[in-house]
Amino acid sequence: MNKKIIVASLLCATLLNANSHGAKLIEVTHLKHQTVKKVTTKHTSHWGYTGHEAPQNWAELNPKYKMCGMGVNQSPIDIKNSVSVQSSGLETIGFNYHADASAVINNGHTIQVNVDSHSSINIDGEHFSLKQFHFHTPSENEINGRSFPLEAHFVHSTAEGKLAVVGVLFELGEPNKALQTIWDAMPKEANKQKRISLSAKNIETLLPSKRDYYYFNGSLTTPPCTEGVKWMVLKNYQTISKEQVTQFEKVLGHSNNRPTQPINARRVLK
Numbered sequence: 207m208n209k210k211i212i213v214a215s216l217l218c219a220t221l222l223n224a225n226s227h228g229a230k231l232i233e234v235t236h237l238k239h240q241t242v243k244k245v246t247t248k249h250t251s252h253w254g255y256t257g258h259e260a261p262q263n264w265a266e267l268n269p270k271y272k273m274c275g276m277g278v279n280q281s282p283i284d285i286k287n288s289v290s291v292q293s294s295g296l297e298t299i300g301f302n303y304h305a306d307a308s309a310v311i312n313n314g315h316t317i318q319v320n321v322d323s324h325s326s327i328n329i330d331g332e333h334f335s336l337k338q339f340h341f342h343t344p345s346e347n348e349i350n351g352r353s354f355p356l357e358a359h360f361v362h363s364t365a366e367g368k369l370a371v372v373g374v375l376f377e378l379g380e381p382n383k384a385l386q387t388i389w390d391a392m393p394k395e396a397n398k399q400k401r402i403s404l405s406a407k408n409i410e411t412l413l414p415s416k417r418d419y420y421y422f423n424g425s426l427t428t429p430p431c432t433e434g435v436k437w438m439v440l441k442n443y444q445t446i447s448k449e450q451v452t453q454f455e456k457v458l459g460h461s462n463n464r465p466t467q468p469i470n471a472r473r474v475l476k
């Protein structure tokens with residue numbers, strides 16, 4: 207086992223920032239049926255969701271995080287139909303999810319599933335590869351002031367590093383089977399990685415079958431809050447049971463949603 211494997215992408219959509227947020231495997235423990243890997247993140251500065259490291263202080267924690275305070279196109283947002291949403295005949299997102307996932311990581315900020323190559327989406331003729339997806343509780347984006355118990359972010363990038371995130375909102379209801387497969391495998395401790403066997407089909411069942419969406423320009427929702435991210439929040443919701451929400455909250459030990467940010471001059475398209 208190569209202990210120096212760099213673990214891809216530990217933070218929200220900061221997968222392209224491997225220098226500041228890269229991580230190394232430093233310890234590998236073999237359990238009965240699974241391998242648990244310990245990972246250490248090399249933060250330039252610690253950030254989090256509570257106390258001094260909470261979102262309202264991110265911009266002050268490191269000069270590199272200044273966009274968290276200065277940005278005018280920040281994510282997440284409250285998608286308010288009455289104020290900013292314009293109908294524009296958006297094109298359908300072309301989902302080509304063909305790759306399986308083999309690793310689930312608890313990085314202390316979220317639970318993230320890394321996806322093998324060869325899954326992608328097409329938006330307006332542009333090709334974005336799926337890198338990873340991860341979860342926030344409660345949701346980061348809101349719809350007309352409504353918060354949801356869970357939001358999944360599917361993070362995609364072009365070869366040049368342009369980012370596109372698809373957000374899926376989960377409302378309370380029936381237990382979600384695809385989520386449960388991930389919940390059963392997610393490491394209980396921060397900075398640990400486990401193997402998971404998740405097929406492309408399983409991954410796709412996390413998305414609602416109807417995929418109309420809201421579109422807006424935004425940012426990473428975690429430091430360094432880089433802007434220029436294409437956001438597509440699906441209008442149809444998936445379900446999660448109360449027990450599944452509790453299970454996720456217990457593992458993280460805290461909420462992991464950045465509060466909604468001002469829309470400013472932006473328009474949300476639908």
Ligand SMILES: [Zn+2]
Nearest residue numbers: 218342359427
């Ligand atoms: Zn996210």
